[in-house]
Amino acid sequence: MTEVDALGADPRDQAVRDEISEFIEENFLYMRLDHVLQPSDDLMALALLDSLGFVELVEEVQDRYGLEVQDVEITEENFGSVNAIVAFVGRKRAR
């Protein structure tokens, strides 16, 4: 059972958002100096990550949150932005 606050948001979502944003900033954005990461940024379209960086990001999500990610789940919808990752982690936790 997931706890939710008065607005219906899982407080853990913000933690995931902060952690993933920090991971991306620390690992990749030192190469994109003038970019301020927004949770809705399309990570691949904006070339914030290359294909090998994407591997690192997905595996970080798996490791950090102890999730089993299936091949079919490696999609833009689930990993295309920080918000997408937050939602994906939330859905996986809810199962």
Added chain:
Amino acid sequence: MCGIGGIVRPDRAATVDVSSLRRMASTLRHRGPDGFGLATGPGAGFVSTRLAIFDIAGGWQPISAEGGGLIVYNGEVYNHPELRADLARDGITTGTLTDTEVVLRLLERDGLAALDRLNGQFAFAWWQPRERRLTLVRDRFGVRPLHYAFAADGSLVFASEAKGLFASGEIAAEPDLVGIDDVFTLWGARAPRSPFRNVHQLRAGSLLVWESGRVVAERTWWRPQYAPADPGSSPEELDELMRDSVRLRLRADVPVGTYLSGGLDSSLITALAQDASEHELRTFSVAFRDALFDERIHQEEVAAELGTRHHVLEIDEADIAGAFCDVVYHAETPLIRTAPVPLYLLARATREHGITVIATGEGADELFWGYDLFKELVLRGQAERDESALDRLNELYPYLGGPGARRGPAWRRFFAQAGAADDPLFSHQTRAAATGAVKDFYRDEVAVELLAEDSMERLRADLPESFGRWSALERAAYVELRTLLEPYLLAAQGDRVAMAHGVEGRYPFLDHRVFELSVRLPEERKLDAELHDKIALRELAATVLPSTVARRPKQPYRAPEVASFFAGDSPEWVEQALSPVALRATGLFDERRVEGLVRRCRAGRATGLREGMALVGILSTQVWYEHFCGAGSGDYVAETGEPKVFIDLDVESALERV
């Protein structure tokens, strides 16, 4: 084995200064520590530095012939005794016992058709003064290097190494962005490009003819061909041929040793060399203090089994940092790996033990499909029918440390989506994608300039006509020969680091007859659908080595990267090379991005493949630029000693000054 160089001018009345030749000699002296020779004539000058291997006392170069021709030559033609006997049947005798003179006489008798009969590794320049014709030739696989450039007055300047061109005073060293981008795509600048602007490398298996100021011919005299008309070969044939190739490569008037990595290929070469050698064989290995890279248990097992006199050089991160700048100087290129450094140190140790000729296992993985790249290609092909084939990708590239080692669905997706299956370079898309991490650090204006110069696109345009008729694995093997073996493994990690210490590498797998046999082997005798690799080679190895060695899976040779420069206090030169001032001077990498990388390296957070390559790529580029293009880099000193040979072509007589 030697260093060679020369200058030929369009105008025979123009002079070539001996001082230019002496500077070239000095700069190439590491390739030929035993002595040097010069030749001058109307509008021409030549230089040779010699590592004496055949006819120690009499084989000084340049060598001229009665017909007026002259040769400067680097390398070995192993079948020279048989070719000399063939010349003798025509009444042609040689004054020396060298392969060099045999090659010159053959060229004078048969012209360039003689090349087909040469079994070996060589780069040479043949001067025909009456025609004012210079012919530059390079061996089939590009084992020996040859660079050339054109001066403002149309003179052609050539040298074994690019630094020889710069030392001549005729050619300026400037970075070539496209050549450098090749390195950060496929590990090496692909001939005829080099990392230097307007400096060309003669392609492997090709020749160039210059006459009185014009290039009149440039052609390939040998190229790898696949899809043979007569496939099939027997195990006995491979056994016989490998033994013969090793036997030929033990020919020398000095002792020959082997490098022993502990893997299949070098163990097999060592076993065959031990069988063929009349002397106690000396073997040499690199061991790493860091167990992640160390293979000494396997090396010692093979050495003990074969009874060789074994030498081990143990190195650590500090050794790599300590020799890195020297290695970049000798390699003359940015690098994306530190792996050439241990081999540079091993060559030094080998020479200290009195060995100047070394046989190694280079080439086996390209001929018999040992690399994971080939297995990856099989799996990506199988996945088009059954996606579960991709699960086995987790078994590949086990050495990739850091985040990539966690191997999940994203790892498989990286391979599965790396490129279109109908792309001729399908096999190399993942390597290009991974290596391209270095390019993220380019300054914006450099990235913009390179937009129109895609390295992979240029390679596609340069593929041979028959490429499309080859199988997927054959196509991959061809690209490996041209992009990994020739510009990187045989050059930066081969010739340059060994010749830095006057040590000659010999490669029994790169006998062209072995290549042709490997092509005739059915594909499943090289790599089968179950990913068993180098099958025919392993069966041969099992006849001369313990089965544990014959079956041992490949451990790719690697060396520590980030830790070499940041494990403790960084050496001062690292800090300087990566400083904003130095980065701005080179003008290739964005100093703020590099600062971020350096911060992560210092904090021990740069643990992945991507950042390891980026650091080595950036650092080596900085060192390379400083060596060759930085302030004071044009100061080359002249050789002041007495030449062993001085030929004055003007009076068409040779005067030997010993």
